[in-house]
Amino acid sequence: MSKTLTITISKDAVIESIKGDTSITGNIDRSADPVKNAGVAYNEQAGNDAYHEKKIDRLVKTAISKFEAEIAEFTDGSINDTATTDPDTHLTTITITMSVSDRYNAGLAKPLGGLAQSYIVNMALFGWWTSIKPDFAKGFATMAADAIVYVRKCFAKNSPGTSTSSYDDVTGTVTNN
Amino acid sequence: MTITFSDIRSAIKRHLSIIGKRLYSKDGQNMFSNITVSSNEDPIFNQYISAAAQNVEALLRQLVSTYSVVADTSISITLTNTRGTTDYDTRCGELIKSYITLLSTGEYLAMTHPDIAEKYRADAASAIQSLLSYAFYKEPPTTVGDPSAATASVS
Numbered sequence: 001m002s003k004t005l006t007i008t009i010s011k012d013a014v015i016e017s018i019k020g021d022t023s024i025t026g027n028i029d030r031s032a033d034p035v036k037n038a039g040v041a042y043n044e045q046a047g048n049d050a051y052h053e054k055k056i057d058r059l060v061k062t063a064i065s066k067f068e069a070e071i072a073e074f075t076d077g078s079i080n081d082t083a084t085t086d087p088d089t090h091l092t093t094i095t096i097t098m099s100v101s102d103r104y105n106a107g108l109a110k111p112l113g114g115l116a117q118s119y120i121v122n123m124a125l126f127g128w129w130t131s132i133k134p135d136f137a138k139g140f141a142t143m144a145a146d147a148i149v150y151v152r153k154c155f156a157k158n159s160p161g162t163s164t165s166s167y168d169d170v171t172g173t174v175t176n177n
Numbered sequence: 178m179t180i181t182f183s184d185i186r187s188a189i190k191r192h193l194s195i196i197g198k199r200l201y202s203k204d205g206q207n208m209f210s211n212i213t214v215s216s217n218e219d220p221i222f223n224q225y226i227s228a229a230a231q232n233v234e235a236l237l238r239q240l241v242s243t244y245s246v247v248a249d250t251s252i253s254i255t256l257t258n259t260r261g262t263t264d265y266d267t268r269c270g271e272l273i274k275s276y277i278t279l280l281s282t283g284e285y286l287a288m289t290h291p292d293i294a295e296k297y298r299a300d301a302a303s304a305i306q307s308l309l310s311y312a313f314y315k316e317p318p319t320t321v322g323d324p325s326a327a328t329a330s331v332s
Contacts, residue, residue, distance in 0.1 A: 008326075008330075015322070016319075017322075017324060048259035113328035
């Protein structure tokens, strides 16, 4: 028996977090010299030019794929997601569904959603800054790696169910093959 | 925004009129007729205005989506900042007109009154800096998603 684990993330919130974070950094750089750095900040701040949006979509999609690869060992079946980079398909939520063991501890499901979102945002930000400020980008990779440590802890198993037969019942013949 | 040459020329002429009325030569002659220009000298201003507008286009190239010229009459520039302020078009238009007026006045005065021209050139440099800073300003992203909505469930 397997269970289905469904992780639901607001795509809008993920994209807003990426834009918001880059907006803060851009404004810090801008404040150092509002004239000389005006164009620098404009280009650092993600969105809303069409080619920025495409890059963000691609980074989010890649981050989701990486996330799935990170948790792949915990599935006993398949992993699917609804993420798309098709600009005509605007999704407000992304769901990742995976088949897990029926001993999966559901008590840890809810924090898993928040951690998945944190990983995806930080991994996308790592991708955004890698081509602009490689050293600065590393901080986001560290945060994404930190989220994965806790994601893995969310895949705890419950204790096995109690057997209906007593240990003493087992006699010479093995019947539960 | 559209920059109409006649508007800029009239602004330049007002500057020159103020200077002329208050300026006297060493022998006590009022400089009004010396500094102000007649309408048949307009083409020289058209040249200054076009050059100044091209400076704006070059500096803001990334944001310029259209740039069209009606010779000696007007120049239309469309700036696109996808997260610009709500009054972006008006504010940038004012700064551009101010820059073009100041630079053109300075260019004209530089031929005969370089000392006065310096003030206009400095003002034009300041105006273009304000324009650069304002045109590239990107507003924070709008709030659309709820980060706390992320969750997971098992069925």
